[in-house]
Amino acid sequence: MRRKIPYILLAISILLILAGIWLGELPRIIKNATTLCLDCIGIG
Amino acid sequence: MLITTSRKIVQVISATLTNSYIGSLFTGTIYQGPLKGFCVPALNCYACPLAVSACPIGSIQHFVAHGAYHITLYAVGIITLVGAAVGRMACGWVCPFGLLQDLLFKVPSRKLTLPRAFSYGKYLALVLLVFIIPLIYKQTWFCKLCPAGGIEGGLPMLALDPTLRDLIGTMFTVKMLTVILFIVSAILVKRAFCRTACPLGALFSFFNRVSLFRISVDQDACIECDKCRQACPTDIKIYENPDDADCIRCLECKPACPVNAISYGLRNAALTQQKETFENA
Structure with missing residues (x-):
């Protein structure tokens, strides 16, 4: 069973990424990352 | 090097x-x-x-x-x-x-x-x-x-x-x-x-304990000289716990080991090697 754990996690991770894309997270990630983060630069 | x-x-x-x-x-x-x-x-x-x-x-x-x-x-x-x-x-x-x-x-x-x-x-x-x-x-x-x-x-x-x-x-x-x-x-x-x-x-x-890539230490060969700790960028004793949460898998410890007790590879191969070492002992 212990040997299978990393493979199970890898499968789960791919499902999470696909689910995130399917739920429309990608445009929101891009929008957030392309808007200057004022908190990050210390003036937020 | x-x-x-x-x-x-x-x-x-x-x-x-x-x-x-x-x-x-x-x-x-x-x-x-x-x-x-x-x-x-x-x-x-x-x-x-x-x-x-x-x-x-x-x-x-x-x-x-x-x-x-x-x-x-x-x-x-x-x-x-x-x-x-x-x-x-x-x-x-x-x-x-x-x-x-x-x-x-x-x-x-x-x-x-x-x-x-x-x-x-x-x-x-x-x-x-x-x-x-x-x-x-x-x-x-x-x-x-x-x-x-x-x-x-x-x-x-x-x-x-x-x-x-x-x-x-x-x-x-x-x-x-x-x-x-x-x-x-x-x-x-x-x-x-x-x-x-x-x-x-x-x-x-959290993943160091379960990741596909892993580090293992031959405890019988290890002389605990701490050369690995001196080379380690996070100052850990890899021989105490190869899956230490602070281990950043930089692999600097391997060439530093004078008795070649540290190995790394994919989980299955490393576990098999450990098993063989145990059975041969």
Whole structure:
């Protein structure tokens, strides 16, 4: 069973990424990352 | 020597690739393209004018604070993918902020050893600053305090865009204090930030015990000479626990071992080798 754990996690991770894309997270990630983060630069 | 050189080359290439938008030097704005949809598995601020990818911790906080279901499956999936494959290796080989700490530690000074209890600080930062406080106050509080943001984003953006300088206030002073604390601690202590405050390192550390890639130590051959600890960028005794949460899988310990007791490889192969060693004994 212990040997299978990393493979199970890898499968789960791919499902999470696909689910995130399917739920429309990608445009929101891009929008957030392309808007200057004022908190990050210390003036937020 | 080969591993040390290879790691430095990979670190420099990674830092260059993730911060390759030189157009910002002429426009004074951050990169706006589609590559920003990729969360690089490293602490690399997306407010950095050179950055071409998203910070996973910034993205997670944004979704915790403002997302419909308060989590980003996409960013968590990328972290899980990298963690399940190689554990904390991204901290040792990919993270530009890790490279910066490795370089700062080379500054000649008195060096200090960090008490083990400080290692729990990163879990506190993860739970409080990345999840609980952003969820309650709807603000990305780790970003407000993150020294990576100050060094990679704050100082360069203020240099490029003079209009931002009028907005400087108390939070900027706090930010610069965290930057100074980071620089001083990185000079005195091996990878102080990674070990005590990095929430991404905290997330990756959960995978060291179960990742496909693993390190194993032949306990019969090991003479506990601590040469591995001297070579280790996070100052751990790999022979006590090869799956240590602070191990960044840099592999510097292997060439440092005088009796060749340290090996690494994929989980199945390493486990088989261990089993064979046990059966032959």
